[in-house]
């Protein structure tokens with residue numbers, strides 16, 4: 001899949017992600033599928049998804065897991081180590097995928113796709129540009145497309161990861177553009193008392 005990237009645009013996320021990979025300071029990595037991913041798969045929330053974008057994919061196992069479910073995967077991460085890792089994973093599995101080392105705030109797909117899986121990419125981006133990021137997700141998806149969001153809950157100032165309060169998320173992913181679930185959000189516990197709240201949002 002070709003893309004329309006503005007490679008001259010500055011990266012506006014936190015700038016030190018590649019350094020974290022270099023320093024092997026990647027404590028966010030679970031080494032297993034996120035329990036929310038497993039839950040969504042079990043309840044059939046991924047059914048019918050033919051294409052999925054995974055922004056800030058890092059070295060997570062979910063891109064390959066989505067591909068094994070039959071979706072065409074676009075995995076994005078501006079850290080070269082993360083993109084190279086995912087490329088190798090897909091090559092080793094002999095599965096075709098689009099893996100790009102790009103800024104998610106600048107990247108656009110050629111056509112709107114079916115789903116986005118955001119596993120702690122939003123919380124890695126400075127809140128000053130969260131609106132730009134939410135606008136990107138809306139642009140990337142077709143009407144009726146699904147955004148699987150894992151909103152990081154740290155209860156602390158500063159970041160990354162930046163605390164993503166639900167009230168702020170409800171404003172960012174507003175009712176005019178997104179349909180929120182009626183059911184309680186799925187809680188994925190993380191280390192250091194952090195946890196993520198998983199919500200499947202439908203793009204209007």
Ligand SMILES: C[S@@+](CC[C@H](N)C(=O)[O-])C[C@H]1O[C@@H](n2cnc3c(N)ncnc32)[C@H](O)[C@@H]1O
Nearest residue numbers: 013017056057058060077078079103104119124
């Ligand atoms: C907390 S890590 C999560 C990685 C992965 N989703 C996981 O669950 O293991 C955040 C990732 O987002 C990437 N990232 C942060 N800002 C980005 C941006 N503006 N464009 C592309 N990738 C970005 C970082 O390089 C890092 O790999």
